[in-house]
Amino acid sequence: MKIIVLLKPIPDLNNIKISKGRGLVFELNPRIMNPADRNALEFALTVKDKITCEITAITLGDEKAGSLLKEAIAMGADKGALLDDAAFTDGDELANAYVLSLAIKKLGSFDLIVCGNSAEDDSIGEIGPRLAEIFDIEQATFVAALNSITEKKVSVDRRFGSDKLSDVEIVLSAVVAVAKDANKPRVPSAIKIMKAAKAEIIKWSAKDISADTVKCGVSGSAVKIVNTFVPEEVL
DSSP: OEEEEEEOEEOOTTSEEEOTTTOOEEEOSOOEEOHHHHHHHHHHHHHHHHSOOEEEEEEESOGGGHHHHHHHHHHTOSEEEEEOOGGGTTOOHHHHHHHHHHHHHHHOOOSEEEEESOOTTTOOOOHHHHHHHHHTOEEEEEEEEEEEEOSSEEEEEEEETTTEEEEEEEESSEEEEEOTTSSOOOOOOHHHHHHHHTOOOEEEOTTTTTOOGGGSTTTTOSOOOOOOOOOOOOO
């Protein structure tokens, strides 16, 4: 079985600063792995504990984002792919889903795409559903736990409402979007961290995945941020 795990690098929201004058956002620390994506990775690793499979982690970002992939390999992923091109910068879910779909196609066949249900820096949660639409496959969102998996189907618990779960079975190939705090991500050993530091990461540009740059990044986005500002204090 082949599993694709999508990891988004996001700003450390506890360490950002917005200038009041020009509305610029300053990230004081390196970007970190989106928390729900860490839960998604753990979901994929739980599958790997049950059946034989290969896990490829993909992230879209600059050279520094490659550290997320090595972290994923240390946790148990088999390999990582970094999508790094200036054309990909500041894309929204529409543009990013397009880029990710091309990278997934380049990797070849897959059985499962796993991602976080949403990212903490935007809380939009469209990547999973958009990829399911692009590949015309089944999906499960707000996933809280893995119940069972075979070569043909996966059964999961979906979280809806307040502490309520529903059991859903979907046919593979499929997309699973995992909720934040759905599980407890494993902590890699020091030896695995050192081995992962030496791992080679696949690096692809827009040309490598045959992307139309008009559909990538800002130019390919349906949502555009026109201003960032600090709200006035309400007394």
